[in-house]
Amino acid sequence: MTEQIVGVIGGSGLYEMEGLTDIQRVTVDTPFGAPSDEFVTGMLDGVRMVFLPRHGRGHRLLPSEVNYRANIYGMKKLGVERIISVSAVGSMKEDIPPGDIVIPDQFIDRTKGVRKDTFFGDGVVAHAGFADPVCGSLSDILYTAARAAGATVHKGGTYVCMEGPAFSTRAESLLYRSFGVSVIGMTNLTEAKLAREAEICYGTIALSTDYDCWHEHHDDVTVDAIVAIIKQNVAMAKNIIRHAVAEIGGERSCSCATAMQFSIITEKSHIPEGTRQKLDLIIGKYL
């Protein structure tokens, strides 16, 4: 049986992972450029882990500047089969107050084409299935882990992914509420798409940090307010990861592992050699 390696992508406020032993910092080269930072590898309670701060240490990268392709490619290169994302989100529902955890199961895309959100192109066309954009098995584990860690947690919910970096206008915020979404953020949809193309399971622990700007009885979102809530809850987020990692094990039985099997439409003989090489790690087994 191959060793299970769990990746964690830390979002706003989570720039390192405590509790790892046998730590190494690894620079990973990718055909898609540089990842957000060095990857940190180590062991957590007997499980091999790979950690990456999404915005880099010191939070240097805008959501639009994050090289999501390099980050996901780097995880794949290090052998990661499951990625746990930790993210700060604005709440779009009264009953998800700051401090609550949501495990989203859907996304709405409000990004603007600035960021690269596919490994394909350059002579190879593939269309990943994305109807269920997160891994159900991993998300179930995250939900159970959040409960075990004592969080108030909401199972499922739609995450609207905006481009940013400015927060939403009030009209946008009200529009998203009318869509019935649960939370808003700027990063996770792009990661989930690339993880699917790389056949990596992806699930999110989303920490509600604010009511964006739609709520009549709460202040409009500010970075200050977000950071204060993250600081109060970062220990809980780490605890959720610990509980989740304890439950992850064995070979995957979900469909994430073979997601791209029937997704490539380009005739093999037409795929340029350079592209074939660049994508070897991602889809080489199908070519």
Ligand SMILES: CSC[C@H]1O[C@H](OP(=O)(O)O)[C@H](O)[C@@H]1O
């Ligand atoms: C710091 S407020 C806005 C920022 O926080 C969220 O980041 P992440 O998903 O990496 O936790 C949101 O998506 C924005 O990037």
Ligand SMILES: Nc1ncnc2[nH]cnc12
């Ligand atoms: N209100 C908000 N909008 C977008 N991203 C966020 N991350 C945390 N709160 C947010």
